[in-house]
Amino acid sequence: MPSMSNTTVFQQQARDRLTDRGARITRARCAVLAALLAADRPLSHHDLEQQLEDLCDRVTLYRVLAWLVDENLAHRVSGEDRVWRFNADHPSDHRYGHGHAHFHCNGCGAVFCMDAKARVPAVPDGFQLEAAELILRGLCRECS
Amino acid sequence: MPSMSNTTVFQQQARDRLTDRGARITRARCAVLAALLAADRPLSHHDLEQQLEDLCDRVTLYRVLAWLVDENLAHRVSGEDRVWRFNADHPSDHRYGHGHAHFHCNGCGAVFCMDAKARVPAVPDGFQLEAAELILRGLCRECS
DNA sequence: GGTTACATGCCACCCAGTTGCATTTGCGGC
DNA sequence: GCCGCAAATGCAACTGGGTGGCATGTAACC
Ligand SMILES: [Mn+2]
Ligand SMILES: [Mn+2]
Ligand SMILES: [Zn+2]
Ligand SMILES: [Zn+2]
Numbered sequence: 001m002p003s004m005s006n007t008t009v010f011q012q013q014a015r016d017r018l019t020d021r022g023a024r025i026t027r028a029r030c031a032v033l034a035a036l037l038a039a040d041r042p043l044s045h046h047d048l049e050q051q052l053e054d055l056c057d058r059v060t061l062y063r064v065l066a067w068l069v070d071e072n073l074a075h076r077v078s079g080e081d082r083v084w085r086f087n088a089d090h091p092s093d094h095r096y097g098h099g100h101a102h103f104h105c106n107g108c109g110a111v112f113c114m115d116a117k118a119r120v121p122a123v124p125d126g127f128q129l130e131a132a133e134l135i136l137r138g139l140c141r142e143c144s
Numbered sequence: 145m146p147s148m149s150n151t152t153v154f155q156q157q158a159r160d161r162l163t164d165r166g167a168r169i170t171r172a173r174c175a176v177l178a179a180l181l182a183a184d185r186p187l188s189h190h191d192l193e194q195q196l197e198d199l200c201d202r203v204t205l206y207r208v209l210a211w212l213v214d215e216n217l218a219h220r221v222s223g224e225d226r227v228w229r230f231n232a233d234h235p236s237d238h239r240y241g242h243g244h245a246h247f248h249c250n251g252c253g254a255v256f257c258m259d260a261k262a263r264v265p266a267v268p269d270g271f272q273l274e275a276a277e278l279i280l281r282g283l284c285r286e287c288s
Numbered sequence: 289g290g291t292t293a294c295a296t297g298c299c300a301c302c303c304a305g306t307t308g309c310a311t312t313t314g315c316g317g318c
Numbered sequence: 319g320c321c322g323c324a325a326a327t328g329c330a331a332c333t334g335g336g337t338g339g340c341a342t343g344t345a346a347c348c
Contacts, residue, residue, distance in 0.1 A: 024313090024314055024315075024324095024325065024326070025314075025315095026313080026314070026325095026326065026327085028326085028327080029326090044304095045304075045305085046304090056327070056328085057327065057328050057329070058305095059305090059306080059307090059327080059328070059329080059330095060326075060327055060328070062304090062305065062306080063306095063326080063327080064326090067326095078222070078223075078224050078226070079222075080222050082222070082226045082303090082304075082335080082336085083303090083304065083305095084304085084305090101265060103267060103271060103273075106274065112271075114265070114267065114268075116265035116266070116267075118262075118278060119263050120280075121245060121258070121260035121278070121280075122260070123247060123258065123260075123280060123282070124258075124285075125285075126284075126285035126288055127247060127256075127282060127283070127284055127285060127288070128282045128283040128288050129247075129280055129281075129282040130250065130281050130282035130283070131280070131281045131282070132278065132279070132280050132281070133278070133279040133280075133281070134262060134265070134276065134277070134278055134279075135276070135277040135278075135279060136264075136265075136267060136273055136275070136276050136277075137273075137274050137275045137276070137277070138267070138271060138272045138273040138274035138275070139271070139272040139274070140270075140271055141268075141269075141270035141271060144270055144271070144272050168293095168294065168295070168344090168345055168346070169345075169346090170294095170295065170296085170344085170345075172295080172296080173295090188335095189335075189336085190334095190335085200296070200297085201296065201297050201298070202336095203296080203297070203298080203299095203336090203337080203338095204295075204296055204297070206335090206336065206337080207295080207296080207337095208295090211295095226304075226305085226334090226335070227334090227335065227336095228335085228336090
């Protein structure tokens with residue numbers, strides 16, 4: 001069986017997920033979702049702009065990302081540097097969904113998804129806890 | 145013994161901490177630190193601007209806050225809304241220092257310090273963990 | 289009081305993200 | 319294939335939190 005190039009695989013995956021949702025298949029959505037699927041860590045708007053090189057307007061990129069999060073095709077991580085990073089949600093992934101820890105590198109600023117999950121503590125009376133997020137800081141492999 | 149007004153107490157506390165540090169006592173530093181000491185939760189730049197009403201320029205406010213964090217007189221919490229909030233560090237407080245959890249209200253956007261601390265998980269080989277932060281989301285007492 | 293280093297005010301600027309509106313495009317029906 | 323229309327896009331202008339440069343003011347030391 002001849003092996004497909006990785007990019008093609010991810011683009012096909014992206015198209016499949018869009019059709020699953022019954023959503024319109026557009027160039028921007030396919031490319032952005034494929035890029036997120038291919039990435040091993042959450043990508044910022046800026047990362048994607050670089051990588052997709054004039055594929056679409058930056059506003060469209062923002063809108064596509066917001067839409068992917070809305071549709072639960074990706075989740076958003078907010079960084080100390082006040083930029084959001086996006087990560088495709090792999091349904092088969094044990095890290096699927098929210099709640100897994102994210103490691104923020106103090107050196108290069110990159111963010112990595114971790115296997116660990118936040119352990120949920122008790123909250124004071126009257127507070128309603130909906131989600132817990134665990135953020136780790138330090139140096140990544142590259143920056144150590 | 146006649147009771148001092150709360151504001152005066154906090155202003156005195158603020159002055160004391162500044163002198164402890166051997167730092168210059170300025171109107172802005174006293175007022176900002178007193179406001180943080182008086183607050184029961186982390187305050188944003190905007191919160192403080194409202195509360196201190198033309199006490200100083202907004203740039204000075206940013207600079208005072210950055211300085212307080214530098215001097216370990218306060219710590220900074222980064223919110224999902226891309227604004228920083230500041231909380232005085234009470235040396236006698238069991239929540240002193242970084243590492244305690246913060247509760248972000250999805251209703252009003254306020255942030256609260258919690259007693260719970262993040263439990264530190266293992267990280268992959270090559271990563272150097274320096275700090276762990278636990279963020280809780282949900283509804284605060286007011287918004288429940 | 290005079291000196292001086294540090295803090296402040298004011299300005300213009302940056303950067304991530306949003307909004308409004310006209311134009312294009314995916315897609316279902318023919 | 320072509321049409322029609324809702325949905326997506328491009329473009330321009332805008333918002334809001336935060337920063338940098340530089341001249342002026344002022345707390346602390348003598
Ligand atoms: Mn993730
Ligand atoms: Mn706190
Ligand atoms: Zn790094
Ligand atoms: Zn609330």
